[in-house]
Amino acid sequence: MESPEEQNYLSHIAYDSVIFGFSGEKLKILIMEYHNTGWYALPGGFVRLNEDLNKAVRRGLKERTGLDNIFLEQFYTFGDVSRYNPEIMKTILTQSGYLSDSTTWMLDRFISVAYYALINYNDVVPKPDELSDSIGWYEIDALPDLMLDHNEIVARALQTLRDNLERKLVGINLLPEFFTMKELQLVYEAILGEKLRRTTFQRKILSLGILKRHEKRFSGMANKAPYLYSFNRS
Amino acid sequence: MESPEEQNYLSHIAYDSVIFGFSGEKLKILIMEYHNTGWYALPGGFVRLNEDLNKAVRRGLKERTGLDNIFLEQFYTFGDVSRYNPEIMKTILTQSGYLSDSTTWMLDRFISVAYYALINYNDVVPKPDELSDSIGWYEIDALPDLMLDHNEIVARALQTLRDNLERKLVGINLLPEFFTMKELQLVYEAILGEKLRRTTFQRKILSLGILKRHEKRFSGMANKAPYLYSFNRS
DNA sequence: TATTATTGTCTCATATTGTGACAATAATAA
DNA sequence: TTATTATTGTCACAATATGAGACAATAATA
Structure with missing residues (x-):
């Protein structure tokens, strides 16, 4: 959103990230809340015209957590038409004061590539983005209702994490x-x-x-x- | 491409499919050859404006193999900028006689969602699409050089298939x-x-x-x- | 009737995992 | 000082799973 006059991002493509952290005895993930809507969502973003998809996600993660070089893995791409809900996006942009000619592309249909990340809980002070007024940790088994299909995205992320537990030395990233x-x-x-x-x-x-x-x-x-x-x- | 006057597909989004079949003692996949180019590629396609991503892939598979209801699973989404090569696509469209105002969107950058399918080799008579003049089976360890990152896509598909072998009753689909x-x-x-x-x-x-x-x-x-x-x- | 290739099943050795026992602490209480 | 308590590091044994080979039972052929 740094250049309001032209669209700097690929249309129809978004990403969402399920960021896992471990604190005490609980597995938690980062959830954002949009301005003045009461809507919770996964941290996500868009891909610049000249940017690798994976790089875009790392960029977003860096902005949200301040962390570089974290464990990050793509696990599924969500592309059902039922994800398409322009009214919701319109409300979010309106409430944040970002609805304008230069952001109408955001009202279009998006296919979202989902990633999960593993980070050391204590290394992080999460920062909200322009559209949200808070970002915080929620226990994986006590999540609020999330926007669109985001609860399903989390469920699939957790399943992938479990499936990969043996192969990927998960602890190295969460401890x-x-x-x-x-x-x-x-x-x-x-x-x-x-x-x-x-x-x-x-x-x-x-x-x-x-x-x-x-x-x-x-x-x-x-x-x-x-x-x-x-x-x-x- | 049924309506040449307007763009019926989502821009920037494509899919590629690695279609496995088993014959005799060898694992094989379906490879297409584009008109007059000598270029080999995985069967792929685009997503209609009002179509689920998964449905789009099944539609493409149906067109290519005649089969419904086959085992199909998404395994990775390829989104590097290095995939972007408008000259190659331009040549393909030109050689097929499809280059026009209504197909310039195909020259743009694409992020490709990759799927693998398992089918019963003997049930299929593969059919080429508009852009290709042949489609045929190639042994997995004797593939020709493929376009763009398609060899990498195949490698990853095979790795996923191996990883899933225990969990997914693979034989049911290949025999x-x-x-x-x-x-x-x-x-x-x-x-x-x-x-x-x-x-x-x-x-x-x-x-x-x-x-x-x-x-x-x-x-x-x-x-x-x-x-x-x-x-x-x- | 013997021969040949392949299949279904068994046995035994080896490796892995489930389950409990037990001694070795590091602090606290007596 | 000497028990007491909670937790940790190891071991031992049982129960399962897997590796590797042996062998009898075919279905055709010589």
Whole structure:
């Protein structure tokens, strides 16, 4: 929207991002709220005429989270006609004061490429964009009703994350550099939505040879201090 | 292209399809050749203004293969700027006699949603579209050089198919209704690109409880006749 | 009737996972 | 100092799953 006189973005193409973070024992995602509408939505955006699709998404993520180089993966492209609802977009633009000749292209039909990202919750102070007045973390199993098909997008993102859990070293992106075995297990449990057996989990993870063991962490609790681990960057 | 006076399709959005079939011992895909260019490409198409993305792809598949109701799954959306090559598209349209005011939108940049399909090789007589003079089967490991990033699209389709092999009952789509254990194993081997152990494979598949055993097939070969199986439609 | 190629099934060895037991702490309470 | 408590790191054993080969049962042919 930096040049109000001409359309700098590809028409009909948008992206939406499901940004996962882990805090305490819960998996959360970032949700925005549009100005004066009460409507919640996933952070999204458009692709510049001369910009790679993947780059556009990273740009948007950087603007929203301040983070570069985060884990980001495309998982599905939503293209049903039923996504097309010009009235909703019109209201959003109107309420933000952005409805004009230069933004009418936004009222057209869009096909949206959906991505999910994994970030370290504590590294981030989310920033809203021009159209929204807030952005914040919501627990994955206590989301508000989202606009259009965004709840479905989240469901599919979570399913993809689960399917990829074994293959993609998910923890490396959701945890700080040093963490305990217990913390890693909590991440897995939050994603899978089920309890795991401590001994089996520990043996399995250690057998993968992807963890490096460091000194113990003395937590002040009345129990044996756990080792800290980090991921073996290969 | 049925109405030459106006643009009936969404701009900037295309799809490409990797259509797998299995014949003998080889996995194959359908490749088209454009008129008078020597260029090979995946079958693709555009989305009508008022059409679901998935429906558009099924429509294209129907036109190319005559088949309805086939296994079809989206796997990635390709959106790099480097895909943008108006000269190539211009040549294709020119050679087909389709270059005109009503087709200039095709010279624009496109983001392509890629799908893979699984079909029963013997059910199909492929038909070329307006822009191409041939469409035919090519073995997956003996493909010609394809246009743009189409070789990369195929590679990714194959990887997705491998990743999904366990979860999606692939054989059901690539084989006729009745088949032997050996034939099913050949499908798995062709997809994975490696030999499997006969006894282990048989035990594994049977333990899934998805196969129904029928009478034996007498092949005329000098050996024990194998049972025929079909998939348990659930 | 013997021979040949292939199939269906079994057995045993090996690897992986489920489940519980237990000793080793690190703080706190007695 | 000495129990007590909660949690952690490991081990042991059972239950399953998988790898690898053996072998008998065919269906045609010699």
